[in-house]
Amino acid sequence: MIYILLIINFITFIIFGWDKRLSIKHKRRIPESTLLGATFIGGTIGAILSMFIFRHKISKKSFLLKFGAMILVQLFCIYFLQKYRQA
Template identity: 75%
Template sequence: MIIYILLIINLFTFIIFGWDKRLSVKHARRIPENTLLGLTFIGGTIGAAFGMIVFRHKISKMSFLLKFGFVVLVQVGLIYWLWTTELRNIFI
């Protein structure tokens, strides 16, 4: 069940990154970075990374890359903490 939820979140995040790139090219109102990072944080890391690569979006903006890296580090820390505590039984 969790796998399906993560797949949906990652697909949605990938689409949002592509949409934001399209808005950027059209000089239209953009999706806030906090929204992009929030989607990344709730499980869309892989979709965000693929969106950044495929659409060549946000890859030259160092401040965004640092925030993205921080989000990934927080996720890794949370996963490690969940895995090493008794909470892992919830997910298995």
Template identity: 55%
Template sequence: MEIFLLYFLFINIILFILAGYDKYLARKGKRRIPENTLFFLEAIGGTIGLLTAMLLFRHKTSKTSFIVKFTLLFLIQLALIYLYSTSKT
């Protein structure tokens, strides 16, 4: 269980830093981190890191397509957690 928690901590910190760096690149007009990379990291457990970065840096918060995809991935994760937790009983 400890390794599992360390994994989530690590992936969320990495995604938070990447999203912040992407915001920095956007302000400088440089080549950006692909959205698919951000979504992949969200899908493998970085939802909290990405959400925190979005709120703190105001990153991608006005881009509707990004918000929709983020929300869909989040809802899928919630459904999987729910299904996993109910199947254990």
């Protein structure tokens, strides 16, 4: 399981970095839904690292609100999955 999460986070990191590169070159960008989707399926750490390293999407408030909501949904899911496993 840990290897899968590492791969997902690495891929998410690459996707965010590639989107930043496309942004700099004024090319067609990766949709936010793809960025958020990669984050949701387990790439949160990769997304956060890439946001800080590449300084990408850190000043766009609408994206940050969606990103924060995504993290809250993940925490909510983890909490209830843990609660369900204990029962």
